[in-house]
Amino acid sequence: MSEHHEKMTKTTPMQVVVATVGGLVAPLIAIFLIIQLVLGIQASHVNQDTDDVQTEAVAERIKPVGDVHIVDASxxxxxxxxxxxxxxxxxxxxxxxxxxxxxxGNKGDWEKRIGQGYDTLVKHAIEGIRAMPPRGGGADLSDAELARAVAYMANSGGAKFTAP
Ligand code: HEC
Structure with missing residues (x-):
């Protein structure tokens, strides 16, 4: 039994060298191969263009929620x-x-329009006229708000309208 034990534990200098070199080199080769693999995958998948697109996409996804307008309906x-x-x-x-x-603020632009009268201008602002969209595109604006804005603009162009 003890003889057998001695046989098992007795190592020659050559075995020590082989074990040491093998133990050091094998992991290094493995690491080297893994790095090569990763670099290879990156090189084949990433080019400058998609990199930019990805950066933008990520920036879009992680942008601060402070950008979102939360309107309390109540x-x-x-x-x-x-x-x-x-x-x-x-x-x-x-x-x-x-x-x-x-x-x-441009009197020339407003002169003829002011001649139509405040009520007509307000009506056109609410309903829209030609390239002027209804309510100027501000769908949530009240009629009174529009009337005030019309007075503000027309007065800057020489009118003397009294806003509601
Ligand atoms: C998308 C561009 C646009 C926006 C935004 C816009 N307008 Fe206009 N507006 C126009 C154009 C273009 C005209 C000239 C229409 C025409 O006479 O052909 C006009 C004309 C007007 C006139 C004169 C109408 C008339 O009968 O002569 C009034 C008043 C007016 N806008 C009010 C407003 C008010 C108030 C707002 C904001 C709530 C507003 N607009 C926002 C494009 C716009």
Whole structure:
């Protein structure tokens, strides 16, 4: 029994060398091969274009939720002033004169329109006229808010309308 035991545990210097070299080299080869595999997969799947698209997609997915507008439907609606409505909605066209919209503060643009009278202008603002969309596209604006915005704009172009 003890003889057998000795045989089992007795190692030659050669065995030590083989075991040591094998024990060190084998994991290194394995690691090297794994790295090669990973790099190979990356190289075949990723090019600059998809990388950019992916970066954008990720940015879109992880963007802060602060971007989302949460509107409390039960909150009392606060009526906006003419200037507030203008800055929120009408300015998109009426500041630059886009689509030939009469420009804010431009007397020449507003002169003829003012001649139609306040009520007609308000009606056109509510119902829309030609390239002017109904309510200027601000579907949630009340008639009074629109009337105020019309007065605000027309007055900037020389009218003397009194807003409701
Ligand atoms: C998408 C662009 C756009 C937006 C936004 C917009 N308008 Fe206009 N608006 C126009 C255009 C274009 C005209 C000229 C229409 C025409 O006479 O052919 C116009 C004309 C008008 C007129 C004159 C109508 C008339 O009878 O002469 C009023 C008043 C007016 N807009 C009010 C508003 C108000 C108030 C808002 C914001 C709530 C608003 N608009 C937002 C494009 C816009």
């Amino acid at each position: 909150a009392p609606k606060v009526e906006k002033s003419g200037e507030e409505v203008f800055s929120a909605v009408c300015t998109a066209c009426h500041t630059s004169g886009a689509l030939d919209a009469p420009k804010q």
